[in-house]
Amino acid sequence: MTRLILHLDLDAFFAALEQRDHPEWRGLPLVVGAAPGGRGVVATCSYEARRYGVHSAMPIGEAVRRLPPETVYVRPQMARYAEASRQVMTALERLSPVIEPVSVDEAFLDVTGLERLIGPPEAIGRQAKMLVQETVGLTASVGIGPNRLIAKLASERDKPDGLTVVPSETVQAFLDPLPLTVLRGLGRRTAPKLRALGLETVADVRALSLEHLRRLLGAHQGTRIYQQARGLAEDRVEVGRSRQSISKETTFPEDVTDPALLRETLRWAAQEVAYLARHGGYQGTVVTLKIRFRGFETHTRTQTLRMPTADDRTLFRTAWALLEAGRWGARPVRLIGLGLSAWAQGLDAAVQPDLFSGANRSGADWSGANCSDVNRSGATCSDANRAPVTPTETRLNETLDAIRARFGPGVIQRGGQRRRP
Structure with a gap:
């Protein structure tokens, strides 16, 4: 089939x-x-x-x-967008349980065999679009094909509110006239190599031999482009594949040197990231600090936690400790942000051991990959004692989340007086 x-x-x-x-x-x-x-x-x-x-x-x-x-x-307002996305993905599961969200606004579904239940591919596509319209009142563009590449390109063909079906026997006719940049992996660096040869379309690329493409682009990428130009690509939809990270950052209207302003901005970012993580059912073990100075000089620092978390206090404390350990002094900051990644699976978040508790009272076990980079400046990765996330704190998080879900972001938050920059 x-x-x-x-x-x-x-x-x-x-x-x-x-x-x-x-x-x-x-x-x-x-x-x-x-x-x-x-x-x-x-x-x-x-x-x-x-x-x-x-x-x-x-x-x-x-x-x-x-x-x-x-x-x-x-x-x-990312919390609102995340909630609408969740509603859409849940609705699409009624069409096919084999669904893979790949971002907040797009997903792949394996609809193989649904012709017997719903009708031809066009009918399946219309059903998907109807589910979106009925659930969130929005339009969606749908593409259907024999693999992920063709389905993705088909959904891009007739936006907005489009529906394009590419049967397997018409794949080459669909691909050939498209610009060569639709092939995944041909970006700003590699596309010019092909354009320098006078190539502009997928059909032009398809005319090159496998050996020629490998010489031009390397063995791995040359092989991928050779296959894609012939419509050969991945056709698996992986259920349960989720977003790899959650992050929040802001660019200041003017460069900032005030530590209090940076501290409250990180506190805001931690609250936003933690809310999105809890809302999506994620707990992460890697906290990332991103900071950009004048001249677009950008640094990232990461910390691996002993236990997974979706608690904003833990995220804020960890990010602030990374900022202090960086020893950047009073350099003007253009952008600052915080991220959470490396999700844990199947763990109970009700009572969460603290990063700095137990035998580690004298200092954190900083196992983040970039901790050594921080320490080159002479800083230490130790931090003060921290209280664990208690059941009371978890219930408080749940209450704050419920208030936010009902009344929107910004109506209530922890600590500090400063809201979103």
């Missing part, structure tokens, strides 16, 4: 959610990301904004120069 893989991509997801919840913004250019006049980038934007050449990761200053005065600018 030929495999049938469906790729679903929510159209301009963050922006579409904002326009759904604010009807007065519908039809207007809308940018989700940094605020005008500040620094930072566009996270995403509505299709009305994309008509002006604005796209994700564009500096906000450039976006403002391109967009008309009536443009709406919104700061991201």
